[in-house]
Amino acid sequence: MxxxxxxxxxxxxxxxxxxxxxxxxxxxxxxxxxxxxxxxAATQSRVDRLIAGEWRVDLISSWTKHDWIDAPLRIASKLAPIVGAKPNELAIADSTSVCLFKLLSAAVRARPGRRVILAQQGNFPTDTYVAQGLAEMLRLELRLVPADHIGNAIDEQTATVTLSHVDYRSGARADMRAVNDAARAAGALVVWDLSHSAGAIELRLDEAGCDLAVGCGYKYLNGGPGSPAFMFVAERLQDELRPPLQGWFGHSEPFAFEESYRPTSGISRFLTGTPSIIALAALEAGIDTFEGVxxxxxxxxxxxxxxxxxxxxxxxxxxxxxxxxxxxxxxxxxxxxxxxxxxxxxxxxxxxxxxxxxxxxxxxxxxxxxxxxxxxxxxxxxxxxxxxxxxxxxxxxxxxxxxxxxx
Amino acid sequence: MxxxxxxxxxxxxxxxxxxxxxxxxxxxxxxxxxxxxxxxAATQSRVDRLIAGEWRVDLISSWTKHDWIDAPLRIASKLAPIVGAKPNELAIADSTSVCLFKLLSAAVRARPGRRVILAQQGNFPTDTYVAQGLAEMLRLELRLVPADHIGNAIDEQTATVTLSHVDYRSGARADMRAVNDAARAAGALVVWDLSHSAGAIELRLDEAGCDLAVGCGYKYLNGGPGSPAFMFVAERLQDELRPPLQGWFGHSEPFAFEESYRPTSGISRFLTGTPSIIALAALEAGIDTFEGVxxxxxxxxxxxxxxxxxxxxxxxxxxxxxxxxxxxxxxxxxxxxxxxxxxxxxxxxxxxxxxxxxxxxxxxxxxxxxxxxxxxxxxxxxxxxxxxxxxxxxxxxxxxxxxxxxx
Missing domain, CATH: 3.90.1150.10 (Aspartate Aminotransferase, domain 1)
Structure with missing residues (x-):
């Protein structure tokens, strides 16, 4: 060459x-x-417009006037063709670590009685730390096995499996379909980390039978340093699962200011606090680089x-x-x-x-x-x-x- | 008049x-x-400089070259005179809801055997939702009482108390000193929500004997829509507490990529995932409006x-x-x-x-x-x-x- x-x-x-x-x-x-x-190329003007055109001029009314309130789902829906999911299966929120905590804890809660979180040995460290923290808090067992043994290690005790689709060091791509099938057969749920695959390779989350996934906004999605992350929750699971880390953005009527939490239906229940609208604007410009691709x-x-x-x-x-x-x-x-x-x-x-x-x-x-x-x-x-x-x-x-x- | x-x-x-x-x-x-x-007035140029001057030009090396890595604590330290705390008692991170979850869960874990989270009735809803979610997950009891009865309701079963310093509706200001004293006497910890006081009134968190607090970046601190939030952890408690929602930014050596979580000492252990550097730049401009005030x-x-x-x-x-x-x-x-x-x-x-x-x-x-x-x-x-x-x-x-x- x-x-x-x-x-x-x-x-x-x-x-x-x-x-x-x-x-x-x-x-x-x-x-x-x-x-x-x-x-x-579009990020700066997009962010400028948000700051000088929306926040400055319309202040608090921008939440409705410029539809800030729907930004986390509206922008997330643009990820649908990038990851092979339905538009209503995606949300932008928090950081990858926090999103992982939310989905792992929701998954574990949906499998009461099962005491094992099965995770990839040598996964990106923050993923392991999140799983360790959750396991310790709930007195579950965190079992770490090499990525290519995950499928075989799933059993009737496994509540949840978590691994990266593409390994941050070896670049090895896990067999999504095989892991999902093994988990489904055993009644466990899988939370994928797509940080090193979303935007870089072709993903077909729904076709591969994925349950749950998180991914990073600042790598191949070009959302800027520390961009909010994204979550995928298969439509069939959305109303069954519920993250314990709950907040007003996941409430059925966030502005009714009710005393009790009533999770909304659908993907919004995985939202928690008020998202950074500035960071979302930058991420949207990042995701828009995939338009027509x-x-x-x-x-x-x-x-x-x-x-x-x-x-x-x-x-x-x-x-x-x-x-x-x-x-x-x-x-x-x-x-x-x-x-x-x-x-x-x-x-x-x-x-x-x-x-x-x-x-x-x-x-x-x-x-x-x-x-x-x-x-x-x-x-x-x-x-x-x-x-x-x-x-x-x-x-x-x-x-x-x-x-x-x-x- | x-x-x-x-x-x-x-x-x-x-x-x-x-x-x-x-x-x-x-x-x-x-x-x-x-x-x-x-x-x-300074926000737009600050954000522009970050995007066009740092991210565009120096890309990944900006984490060290422009010290992005220390931004959450560096910017937080500017809050010290605003809230009456030591510079090393503050961190910027996540949303208020997520920060509250982290501090509440850390506080509860530090008081094993105590089964009650005592919280303010009619508090800002997301605070109550966070406490409900945590209580449900850990099978604790969430006890809601009116803000002015909180002090009397603290007892030997109370692990943690949480309330707003200034009520989002009535504007009533809680007696910080009294609640802190009652909690300390009973061996419980208090997590204050400062969303409606930080930047609006004079706070002396250390003098009032505060343990823990969270606050909002987008209200009186002018950090922009959905700005990251802040946490306060009294120096005396920092190495005793540890949030179960843990991630690589709280690790002792985040870039050593170790398999096991070893929380760093000090306030950094309350950080979790990668923070939005764009959102932080906007928040810094907001906090800087207090310079010399x-x-x-x-x-x-x-x-x-x-x-x-x-x-x-x-x-x-x-x-x-x-x-x-x-x-x-x-x-x-x-x-x-x-x-x-x-x-x-x-x-x-x-x-x-x-x-x-x-x-x-x-x-x-x-x-x-x-x-x-x-x-x-x-x-x-x-x-x-x-x-x-x-x-x-x-x-x-x-x-x-x-x-x-x-x-």
């Missing part, structure tokens, strides 16, 4: 138009949209970008780095990790050269490919620069070895 | 300068800052505004409306309700005349006075316009009687 070959792929790319929907800094190869998505194209481009990058890295870096996670691209999400004993320093050297990936302990260099804006040419050049850095031991400098806090 | 008298009060107002810190629509008398604070001046002006408005309304509207809540202004927060059988329609007629208050069931017309931007002249004119509307039965029209959703 030469740079010219890659440029030809860009020219033939059916998603090339989408890059214009983002404001990417010149001269940066940004391969970290899996950690923080790039800024959509076919998720099959997104997944195909993701796979082609990964194929190119992996081939380039393995060919040019030889045995210095090793692919982590599945080689089969169909069994992957849209990021890839290569292990290197000095991975941390190598990533810093790459950043100094304008290639932004990130590091995940203990030794993983992680590169994310965002089909809406990553170019084949960039994937190709990133591989070349990595090869250069390794060949010249450019990373072997104190300024690159010194550890800083990273996200 | 004539309009000229009111204008003289404005001229002598030591807080008059603060009005310039807001962008208030011309020709509107906005008496609903207790529901949604007005737009600070003495809270004693804020409280004095609040009281003077209330005195003027109540006098004006009672003198001009005669027996048509009745004051709801305490007459003693020292026993009040910064808003006042008047009851009128057609209060809903009257409020709509007022809004049509450019005076924005809000309605609270069953019959309360509520008016909030924000010392940083409300003028005495406005309080006076609002009273006059209300009197006009009542005298002419201007409210008695179908367009004012028709109920819409309100917040």
């Amino acid at each position: 030469t740079l010219e070959d890659a440029q030809q792929l860009d020219e033939a790319d059916p998603l090339a138009f989408a890059r214009e929907r983002f404001q990417l800094p010149e001269s940066l190869i940004y391969l970290d949209g899996n950690s923080l998505g790039a800024l959509p 076919a998720m099959a194209d997104v997944e195909a481009k993701s796979r082609a970008l990964l194929a190119l990058f992996i081939e380039q890295v393995e060919r040019r870096c030889g045995g210095e780095v090793s692919l982590f996670g599945p080689r089969d691209l169909e069994a992957r999400g849209s990021h890839v990790c290569f292990a290197h004993p000095d991975g941390y320093a190598v990533i810093q050297a790459l950043i100094a050269r304008g290639v932004v990936g990130d590091f995940r302990a203990p030794d993983l260099m992680r590169f994310g490919f965002t089909p809406l804006y990553t170019r084949f040419e960039e994937a190709c050049r990133a591989g070349d620069i990595l090869a250069d850095i390794l060949a010249n031991r450019e990373w072997d400098q104190p300024r690159f070895r010194e550890r800083k806090k990273v996200t | 004539t309009l000229e008298d009111a204008q003289q009060l404005d001229e002598a107002d030591p807080l008059a300068f603060a009005r310039e810190r807001f962008q208030l629509p011309e020709s509107l008398i906005y008496l609903d800052g207790n529901s949604l604070g007005a737009l600070p 003495a809270m004693a001046d804020v409280e004095a002006k609040s009281r003077a505004l209330l005195a003027l408005f109540i006098e004006q309304v009672e003198r001009r509207c005669g027996g048509e409306v009745s004051l709801f809540g305490p007459r003693d202004l020292e026993a009040r927060g910064s808003h006042v309700c008047f009851a009128h059988p057609d209060g809903y329609a009257v409020i709509q007629a007022l809004i049509a005349r450019g005076v924005v208050g809000d309605f609270r069931a069953p019959d309360l017309m509520r008016f909030g006075f924000t010392p940083l931007y409300t003028r005495f002249e406005e309080a006076c004119r609002a009273g006059d316009i209300l009197a006009d509307i009542l005298a002419n039965r201007e409210w008695d029209q179908p367009r004012f009687r028709e109920r819409k959703k309100v917040t």
